Amino acid sequence: MTAGTGLRVYPEPADVFVADQVELARHLHPLISIDLARVDPAWRGWIHLVSPLEPAEGYLGDHTRDFHSALQTPNWLGFALEDDRYRLLGDVRYFARATTPEEVPEPWAGFRAALDEHCEVQERSYRTHRDAFRREGRLFMRDDDGAPLYGATDGVALLDQLGGYADQGNWADPDLFRLEFDGDRVWPVSPAGNPFRFVAAVPGWHYRRSGADWILLFFEPVERLALLTFDWS
Numbered sequence: 001m002t003a004g005t006g007l008r009v010y011p012e013p014a015d016v017f018v019a020d021q022v023e024l025a026r027h028l029h030p031l032i033s034i035d036l037a038r039v040d041p042a043w044r045g046w047i048h049l050v051s052p053l054e055p056a057e058g059y060l061g062d063h064t065r066d067f068h069s070a071l072q073t074p075n076w077l078g079f080a081l082e083d084d085r086y087r088l089l090g091d092v093r094y095f096a097r098a099t100t101p102e103e104v105p106e107p108w109a110g111f112r113a114a115l116d117e118h119c120e121v122q123e124r125s126y127r128t129h130r131d132a133f134r135r136e137g138r139l140f141m142r143d144d145d146g147a148p149l150y151g152a153t154d155g156v157a158l159l160d161q162l163g164g165y166a167d168q169g170n171w172a173d174p175d176l177f178r179l180e181f182d183g184d185r186v187w188p189v190s191p192a193g194n195p196f197r198f199v200a201a202v203p204g205w206h207y208r209r210s211g212a213d214w215i216l217l218f219f220e221p222v223e224r225l226a227l228l229t230f231d232w233s
Helices: 019-026 111-136
Strands: 007-009 028-035 046-052 076-082 085-088 179-182 185-188 197-202 214-220 225-231
Touching (some): 019 028, 019 085, 028 197, 046 214
Antiparallel strands (some): 007 028, 076 085, 076 225, 214 225
């Protein structure tokens, strides 16, 4: 419920993305930065849990397959960590909002207009939640005017889970990303064959009005890769 040491809530984009990719903040909201040593004492540096503004419907990356890469597939998004900041390992046109109609024709009439409206609503909501947290020091789900929803007095968790293992869920689809399974446990595997370790998870809608039901963050310590996926109940 409170950050303490090792967590930085609503970090600035310049502290999350490398200097030549700070414009990624148009597509990704920084929610919380995590000291990797909180998960494994052998690890050093910071990693970031971010929330895409897309999708309005379906999976992130559903309509941009010409611009996918090894760590950018439907519902999966990866980065290299450079001096504790993210570098997108692929084309920014993985995000539909970064494409032109010539590059990605509308999958249905009104798709782009609806996506732009959805993202603008999410941006306003994110700023409302962020500014309120910075004033009050506690995270609440809020309405469009910034008032806490449901009469809550205790707020919501900054993270649902920190460390440990990720249980299977709707996110664990081996058709979308290479996964390995051991009973109820599951983890992604890097293109080089290295296992990712689970870092943390939280609902995206703790930090703005809507978002994935669970955003899961993984780390691969050999190549220092960060990987996110999104569970939709």
